[in-house]
Amino acid sequence: MRITKMAAAAAAAALALTACGGTAGTGASGGGSLRIMAPAAPGGGWDQTSRTAEQAIKSVAPDRKVEVFNVNGAGGTIGLAQLAGEKGNGNMLMTMGLVMVGAIEQNKSKVTLAETTPIAKLTEEYEIVVVPAESPLKTMADLAAAWKADPAKVSVAGGSAGGTDHIAAGLMAKAAGVDPKQVNYIAHSGGGEALNALLGNKVSIGISGVGEFAEHVKSGKLRALGVTSPERLPNLDAPTVKEGGLDVVLANWRGMVAPGGLSDADKKALIDLVTKMHDSKAWKDAVAKNGWIDAFQAGEPFAQFLTAEQTRIKGVIAEMGLVS
Structure with missing residues (x-):
């Protein structure tokens, strides 16, 4: 293959x-x-x-x-x-x-x-973890619980395999006590494709740079579970991943x-x-x-x-x- x-x-x-x-x-x-x-x-x-x-x-x-x-x-x-x-x-x-x-x-x-x-x-840019507006996942704690229950059922949309989004998913899973290899990661070739998968409710969560999803969070189409910054970001109503109980800080460049x-x-x-x-x-x-x-x-x-x-x-x- x-x-x-x-x-x-x-x-x-x-x-x-x-x-x-x-x-x-x-x-x-x-x-x-x-x-x-x-x-x-x-x-x-x-x-x-x-x-x-x-x-x-x-x-x-x-x-x-x-x-x-x-x-x-x-x-x-x-x-x-x-x-x-x-x-x-x-x-x-x-x-x-x-x-x-x-x-x-x-x-x-x-x-x-x-x-x-x-x-x-x-530039550098922190990662943001989002879900469709109607998702039952409301917090990072909900995501951690879902991962622990059955990692395969939590589909994660992000960029290329081995890239920042994939690394962020693996680090968060590890922090939640889940084997990173078990993460159901679905790689996309561009942020537009990952966004379409989210808006079409085809995946459980999405991970990307803040700039790619921020406007859709502000419009209410997506809900932010957390940002991989050490502190909350200005102009974005979202907690940090660390606040949500997963000790992960990561910046793309x-x-x-x-x-x-x-x-x-x-x-x-x-x-x-x-x-x-x-x-x-x-x-x-x-x-x-x-x-x-x-x-x-x-x-x-x-x-x-x-x-x-x-x-x-x-x-x-x-x-x-x-x-x-």
């Missing part, structure tokens, strides 16, 4: 590369058209971050053409394979984050982040990488552009609106963070039994 999936992913990556048209060798320092890849389906955190970045870049470089495109599948590793094929292309960025770090391990991806150029860490093999000039140009984007009013307003945490870190400090994070996440998902 895994081999079949990997073969399909490789084929999809090859098709995507063909469709891309081979723009490798162009340079960001020349100010050409910039493409930003969101390596997931529309509606999720990477897509949201990519489109926010597009608008913010346009606000600081109005003459620069910027295009966002989606490459869906396998926790971002299909998109990662396509990015690797763009070696030397200084006019491409890919939004990524903790989810991709986990997916690389989970999917045993042949392409790794070593084949990219780290540009900047952008997102950033941007470029293809490997960039010239020093192109690497500097992209870092400078993303730094200007981060400093813009458009970006800062979006960060506040979406409940993101500004965690900006550019160039070499981000590269060092990325190396340490790969080691950390590999250990976490191994402990949870998500990889053999």
Whole structure:
């Protein structure tokens, strides 16, 4: 089954590369058209971050053409394979984050982040645990009790297997005294798909970044059981998971990488552009609106963070039994 999936992913990556048209060798320092890849389906955190970045870049470089495109599948590793094929292309960025770090391990991806150029860490975001408005689960204690009674009956909608949402579910189950391997986790390729499953009452609970579900909690379509922050968040009426009796604090993070093999000039140009984007009013307003945490870190400090994070996440998902 895994081999079949990997073969399909490789084929999809090859098709995507063909469709891309081979723009490798162009340079960001020349100010050409910039493409930003969101390596997931529309509606999720990477897509949201990519489109926010597009608008913010346009606000600081109005003459620069910027295009966002989606490459869906396998926790971002299909998109990662396509990015690797763009070696030397200084006019491409890919939004990524903790989810991709986990997916690389989970999917045993042949392409790794070593084949990219780290540009900047952008944001952190806490996870939110939600249920449909009419769900019998009212609190984290209700969820813990349901898990203990029969883990298989509690279906959990979230993002890619091995990603932040999956890790959050496993950590909460462990805190509730339930084997994380028993969690009935249903992976979705984007936040939009997970949301549809929740609104259609097809799953028991959903886990995602606060920004993806917050508006639906405020509208009453979803009910928040808890947030994985150390303290309650402003502008959101939801207790922390810790308040609900499960000792879990977890933050997702997102950033941007470029293809490997960039010239020093192109690497500097992209870092400078993303730094200007981060400093813009458009970006800062979006960060506040979406409940993101500004965690900006550019160039070499981000590269060092990325190396340490790969080691950390590999250990976490191994402990949870998500990889053999």
